[in-house]
Amino acid sequence: MSRAPDTWILTADCPSVLGTVDAVTRYLFEQGCYVTEHHSFDDRLSSRFFIRVEFRQPDGFDEASFRAGLAERGESFGMIFELTPPxxxxxxxIMVSKADHCLNDLLYRQRINQLSMDVVAVISNHPDLEPLARWHDIPYYHFPLDPNDKPAQEARVMKVIEDTGAELVVLARYMQVLSPELCRKLDGKAINIHHSLLPGFKGAKPYHQAYNKGVKLVGATAHYINNDLDEGPIIAQGVEAVDHSHYPEDLIAKGRDIEGLTLARAVGYHIERRVFLNANRTVVL
Amino acid sequence: MSRAPDTWILTADCPSVLGTVDAVTRYLFEQGCYVTEHHSFDDRLSSRFFIRVEFRQPDGFDEASFRAGLAERGESFGMIFELTPPxxxxxxxIMVSKADHCLNDLLYRQRINQLSMDVVAVISNHPDLEPLARWHDIPYYHFPLDPNDKPAQEARVMKVIEDTGAELVVLARYMQVLSPELCRKLDGKAINIHHSLLPGFKGAKPYHQAYNKGVKLVGATAHYINNDLDEGPIIAQGVEAVDHSHYPEDLIAKGRDIEGLTLARAVGYHIERRVFLNANRTVVL
Amino acid sequence: MSRAPDTWILTADCPSVLGTVDAVTRYLFEQGCYVTEHHSFDDRLSSRFFIRVEFRQPDGFDEASFRAGLAERGESFGMIFELTPPxxxxxxxIMVSKADHCLNDLLYRQRINQLSMDVVAVISNHPDLEPLARWHDIPYYHFPLDPNDKPAQEARVMKVIEDTGAELVVLARYMQVLSPELCRKLDGKAINIHHSLLPGFKGAKPYHQAYNKGVKLVGATAHYINNDLDEGPIIAQGVEAVDHSHYPEDLIAKGRDIEGLTLARAVGYHIERRVFLNANRTVVL
Amino acid sequence: MSRAPDTWILTADCPSVLGTVDAVTRYLFEQGCYVTEHHSFDDRLSSRFFIRVEFRQPDGFDEASFRAGLAERGESFGMIFELTPPxxxxxxxIMVSKADHCLNDLLYRQRINQLSMDVVAVISNHPDLEPLARWHDIPYYHFPLDPNDKPAQEARVMKVIEDTGAELVVLARYMQVLSPELCRKLDGKAINIHHSLLPGFKGAKPYHQAYNKGVKLVGATAHYINNDLDEGPIIAQGVEAVDHSHYPEDLIAKGRDIEGLTLARAVGYHIERRVFLNANRTVVL
Structure with missing residues (x-):
């Protein structure tokens, strides 16, 4: 999975029916668009169709009229399109608490352009990671949590998200449970990293749980949040072998690399428009 | 982890106390035994010591007197020894139902001597796998399950185990729940392969559970059985990546390789005396 | 990667040019074929297009006329089609020498239908593996090698391939160098498993070479044969971690699992029409 | 592999002979040292013995007299000891050129104390990475390379190493060939990361070489340098799967994670005294 820098991405999904692929590919051909990679999948259990195409635009390409024509073509299929320019x-x-391994990793990948994103704000309930954000010239918002007034803090969070026009929120080890209301607002727009192979070891202190069970593998799960913080659709999972000599603190240390890599992978898939929601599962093309 | 063919294996464990390592290594030296590999671990949470040594015997080595001396030396430490000849x-x-991928794999590894064991019987509640066992010249016992008289079937199973003098029972996809009584008899002497990354997806149809959760990794867990069939101490776990295009039947197919490899690994560790029980966890040296 | 049992597979490749995707997908739509999975890739370095589509046929589907129409449609693109029925x-x-781990693995996967193929002959320069082939009811041809008359032996091999109408030859640890002439005849039609991560450790005794270099990973490479036996286009590679305690014979034992899995994976890709030749590389869709 | 923070590490190696293990363990016992982990290995091909012990000191432990007694005890065995305090x-x-992924990773691990080391200097032939070093409060030395006077530059490098009293030099993608003279001085004291699975793809542009061969796995090798920059004893190797869609620049991007992880692992092993040189191979206990 790799993406050429000069290509548009077109993604769509709709109910399964004859002609979905043709509707997209014929339109691209008629518009003179050169397809460089095409992947579609028709889920026979959920009867839903998913397509992702990378293409190069022809000379004189007009985005507005392209979109209009596409909308018309897909209407009868109930297709929901997304078009992403080169x-x-x-x-x-990015939301964090005190642990910075995921933040450090994400900012590094942004800096070398391995993740083509603009991190517009780092929000935390603690002041600790401000220097790291500042070094990357990213505004840092320290919004402490008043246990008696969580809604007020979440309102400040939501205001930053809205003011910056962010389309994605990454919970990079933000160790707080979001309110159902905030979860709803961020449904499908926020990626969380959970430090276990969900659905095993949900909840608090998963590495301690893992130690007590004597597992020989630990892992991490990146997923969209929905109503239930540890139950949203899974995007990516990573794993590493451990043994009896790993005490809980060693599992935590071991887990850092997996968490960082797994979260970065999921964010990359999202940014490259590879992830589709399919009820409580994802399709990653 | 590999073992030389001409070495003895000495394993022991006891409560943590000063002098445990020396008690073993000094005795070996005094007896003229040449140590080729030595691994010990002192668990600071359970305060228990574990040691595994491979050694070559000197000329004129007498097993009986070696054992007697060792027992004397370890007595004050409460050491439980096990001595395994070259x-x-x-x-x-081996117990099976209808699926033969684990059985096929284990018998193959026995045949080429990758697993140094003698499979003395294959027991099944179905007749299907008899030809495979017969081809390897291994007696096959078909003990159908009468739902109204499970104790009778288990008694027949237990009789074969006792008559053959088997020291290890491998549940190679034996799709039946053992009675608590049989579990107790086989405590620490039977290895089961469960087709999920325990403790996730315990119980029936784990691959269907995994599909419904949309996981991106599936795995298998080899563990000793104890009272709770899916909760015994874990010996080995294996994992493989999957994606949205894997329907439940594909997960099952994908799982076969992991189940076979993970079970073979666990059986190998057991045979090479690498596995120690440490409450509900294992130490694998 | 998984395939539904009721689908046709259509694959094609041709030089890169506008309209390749549309040529295929429009035709499928016009013929009433329901696309369940579609993957295409346009290689911008070699300027070549590759497509693989799985589809369900409509009622009254006529294979002959479908093929004829397709040929017409693809002609101007220089498309080479392959159409595979459900x-x-x-x-x-399958060709072997004395080691049977790959043969055992392939025959097992055929038996449980994980590899949908008919093994019509096993050919060997040694008699050892005849019982294994016989047990699977597969004819076994023992063609010993006369060092002074290799062409005669290869002629017998080629005759079996032709008489059986085999479309694929699998060198499952056939420890002989094929003559350039035979290589040429089998170009793109024969898969070999080499027991190293090619291009490292080409030639004889790769595990001994690996031991001498003190590597921490060993692997295997499945590739099509071409003129140079160890240099053909790579289809799949597998790897496993090793350490200082693995002597050459341990690396060999460790390698067996990787060789079997990697070869089975490559054969599966070939059978499911996922592999395209792209000069000396492969595209696997 | 994990290390308790309050333990000493004792390592030693010597020719294989009866009594090596006992010489060490008996002395530790007599001194009242509590062994928490012990691993020894006797290489039957090179006839050399390696041992690594972690232990807790008794009350009133005197390092100087402990060392003196140890030296006496090991003398007849030709043992070379190393004793590392808690x-x-x-x-x-750390030496770098322009790419900063390995440097970023190492400094991060130092900062969170996952690697217990003090980076005392970063040396580069380019000025680019100074801000990163400065942010971690580490002196940065920019020593440009005059192609006509490489010895002068290397003398400056060597002076920093000597002045800082560094015991380890890490070539974290330092894209220059060291002179044989410098290699000799750093023999066994410098770890290099090579961006391929050595011995495959030695030399320049290994990812382009890998692309041209169409490999399905790319990897990285961390090794001690010796006379030949890409041929020193291997400490760790990492690997990741790739496919046809990865162009050379994608392989390079993919490689960054593996390089960083593999180098960090090797540096960690070195720091924890796990690595022993065994001719041109390593033993990692």
Whole structure:
């Protein structure tokens, strides 16, 4: 999975029916668009169709009229399109608490352009990671949590998300449970990293749980949040072998690499428009 | 982890206390035994010591007197010793139902001597796998399950285990729940392969559960059985990546390789005396 | 990667040019074929297009007229098509010497239908593996090698391949160098498993070479044969971690699992029409 | 592999002979040292013995007299000892060119104390990475390379290493060939990361070489340098799967994670005194 820098991305999904692929590919051909990679999948259990195409535009390509024609063509199929220009960089808000391994990793990947995104804000309930954000010239918002007034803090969070126009929120080890209301607002727009192979070891202190069970593998799960913080659709999972000599603190240390890699992978898939929601599962093309 | 063919294996464990390592290594030296590999681990949470040594015997080595001296030396430490001669091949009973991928794999590894064991019987509640066992010249016992008289069937199973003198029972996809009584008899002497990354997806149809959760990794867990069939101490776990295009039947197919490899690994560790029980966890040296 | 049992597979490749995707997908739509999975890739370095589509046929589907129409449509693109019916089982000849781990693995996967193929012959320069082939009811040809008359032996091999109508030859640890002439005849039609991560450790005794270099990973490479036996286009590679305690014979034992899995994976890709030749590389869709 | 923070590490190696293990363990016992982990290995091909012990000191432990007694005990065996106190942090010099992924990773791990080391200097032939070093409060030395006077530059490098008292030099993608003279001085004291699975793809542009061969796996090798920059004893190797859609620049991007992880692993092994040289191979206990 790799993406050429000069290509548009077209993604769509709709109910399964004859002609979905043709509707998209014929339109692209008629518009003179050169397809470089095409992947579609028709889920026979959920009867839903998913397509992702990368293409190069022809001379004189007009985005507005392309979109209009596409909408018309897909209407009878109930297709929901998304069109992403070359070099598009989504705005991203990252939320953290005190642990910085995921933040450090994401900012590094942004800096070397391995993740083509603009991190527009880092929000935390603690002040600790401000220097790291500042070094990357990213505004840092310290919104402490008043246990008696969580709604007020979440309102400040939501205001930053809205003011910056961020399309994605990344919970990079933000160790707080979001309210159902905030979860609903961020449904499908926020990626969380959970430090276990969900659905095993949900909840608090998963590495301690893992130690107590004597597992020989630990892992991490990146998923969209929905109503239930640890139950949203899974995007990516990573794993590493451990043994009896790993005490809980060793599992935590071991887990850092997996968490960082797994979260970065999921964010990359999202940014490259590879992830589709399919009820409580994802399709990654 | 590999073992030389001409070495004895000495294993022991006892409560943590000063002098445990020296008690073993000094005795070996005094007896003229040449140590080729030595691994010990002192668990600071359970305060228990574990040691595994491979050694070559001196000329004129007398096993009986060696054992007697060792027992004396370890007595004050409460050490439980196990001494395994070169080329020792434990007797093993394998239990199966209808799926033969694990059985096929285990018998193959026995045949090429990658697993140094003697499979003395294959027991099944179905007749299907008899030809495979017969081709390897291994007696096959078809003990159908009468739902109204499970104790009778288990008594027949237990009789074969006892008559053959098997020291290890391998549940190679034996799709039946053992009675608590049989579990107790086989405590620490039977290895089961469960087709999920325990403790996730316990119980029936784990691959269907995994599909419904949309996981991106499936795996298998080899563990000793104890009272709770899916909760015994874990010996080995294996994992493989999957994606949205894997329907439940594809996960099952994908799982076969992992199940076979993970079970073979666990059986190998057991045979090479690498596995120690440490409450509900294992130490694998 | 998984395939539904009721689908046709259509594959094609041709030089890169506008309209390749549309040529295929429009035709499928016009013929009423329901596309369940579609993957295409346009290689911008070699300027070549590759497509693989799985589809379900409509009522009254006529294969002959479908093929004819397709040929017409693809002609101006220089497309080379391949159309594979549901439940098609290619005929396969397996060549071995004395080691049976790959043969055992392939025959097992055929038996449980994980590899949908018909092994029509096993050919060897040694008699050792005849019982294994016989047990699977597969004819075994023992063609010993006379060092002074290799062409005669290869002629016998080629005759079996032709007489059985095999479309694929699998060199499952056939420890002989094929003559350039035979290589040429089998170009793109024969898969070999080499027991190293090619291009490292080409030639004889790769595990001994690996030991001498003190590598921490060993692997295997499945590739099509071409003029140079160890240099053909790579289809799949597998790897496993090793350490200082693995002597050459341990690396060999460790390698067996990787060789079997990697070869089975490559054969599966070939059978499911996922592999395209792209000069000295492969595209696997 | 994990290390308790309050333990000493004792390592030693010598020719294989009866009594090596006992010489060490008996002395530890007599001194009242509590062994928490012990691993020894006797290489039957090179006839050399290696041992690594972690232990807790008794009350009133005197390092000087402990060392003196140990030296006496090991003398007849020709043992070379190394004794490392709890919380010892070796001084490390890191050398880089322009790519910063390995440097970023190492400094991050130092900062969170996952690697217990003190990076005392970063040396580069380019000025680019100074801000990153400065942010971690580490002196940065920009020593440009005059192609006509390489010895002068290397003398400056060597002076920093000597002045800082660094015991380890890490070549974290330092894209220059060291002179044989410098290699000799750093023999066994410098770890290099090579961006391929050595011995495959030695030399320049390994990812382009890998692309041209169409490999399905890319990897990285961390090794001690010796006379030949790409041929020193291997400490660790990492690997990741790739496919046809990865162009050379994608392989390079993919490689960054593996390079960083593999180098960090090797540096960690070195710091924890796990690595022993065994001719041109390593033993990692």
């Amino acid at each position: 070099n598009y960089r989504p705005k991203v808000v | 080329n020792y091949r434990p007797k093993v009973v | 439940n098609y089982r290619p005929k396969v000849v | 919380n010892y942090r070796p001084k490390v010099v």
